[in-house]
Amino acid sequence: xxxxxxxxxxxxxxxxxxxxxxxxxxxxxxxxxxxxxxxxxxxxxxxxxxxxxxxxxxxxxxxxxxxxxxxxxxxxxxxxxxxxxxxxxxxxxxxxxxxxxxxxxxxxxxxxxxxxxxxxxxxxxxxxxxxxxxxxxxxxxxxx
Numbered sequence: 001x002x003x004x005x006x007x008x009x010x011x012x013x014x015x016x017x018x019x020x021x022x023x024x025x026x027x028x029x030x031x032x033x034x035x036x037x038x039x040x041x042x043x044x045x046x047x048x049x050x051x052x053x054x055x056x057x058x059x060x061x062x063x064x065x066x067x068x069x070x071x072x073x074x075x076x077x078x079x080x081x082x083x084x085x086x087x088x089x090x091x092x093x094x095x096x097x098x099x100x101x102x103x104x105x106x107x108x109x110x111x112x113x114x115x116x117x118x119x120x121x122x123x124x125x126x127x128x129x130x131x132x133x134x135x136x137x138x139x140x141x142x143x144x
Contacts, residue, residue: 011049012057012080015072016121019045019061025120026050029097030127031090032057040064052082077122081114083131090127091115 016022023045026032032050040046044061057080062069084090087105094117095101102124103116114128 006054008055010055012078013068014057014059014078014123015062015069016045016059017062018120019048019059021120022059023048023050025097025099026057029094029099030117030119030125031084031093053084055082077124079124079126081126081128081130083129084127085129087113087115087128094127 014022023034023037027034027050030052032052035049035051035056037048038046040061044064046060046064048059050057050059060069062072091101091105094115100118101115102118103114105113105115107113108128108130110130112128112130114126114130116124116126118124
């Protein structure tokens with residue numbers, strides 16, 4: 001199983017028309033930390049990694065070519081859920097930095113508290129306290 005040693009095994013991967021602006025918004029308003037950013041000669045973001053807690057997201061610039069860029073050409077926005085300790089403080093920070101809030105901090109029937117925001121290109125980011133336990137073994141099906 002991959003993902004050992006403190007490394008997540010799932011990384012949402014997004015492309016942005018203005019990846020540098022997206023990185024600014026995700027770090028300044030939504031609390032991500034920039035781990036790495038690799039730029040092309042033209043200044044486009046070839047690959048970036050941002051972390052939040054023990055998870056990470058990968059992103060880059062649209063229109064830079066390659067198979068992933070082509071596959072994502074007509075893809076819609078995506079939704080990503082991020083676990084945070086203090087939903088209200090996280091929400092306040094996001095709102096103070098101009099994030100578009102779609103749902104304020106709300107207590108859910110299943111015991112979690114979360115809020116929802118939209119980034120500059122329409123992706124939906126939910127931040128909350130719900131953190132399901134994931135088994136330690138290989139939960140996948142072994143091809144036979």
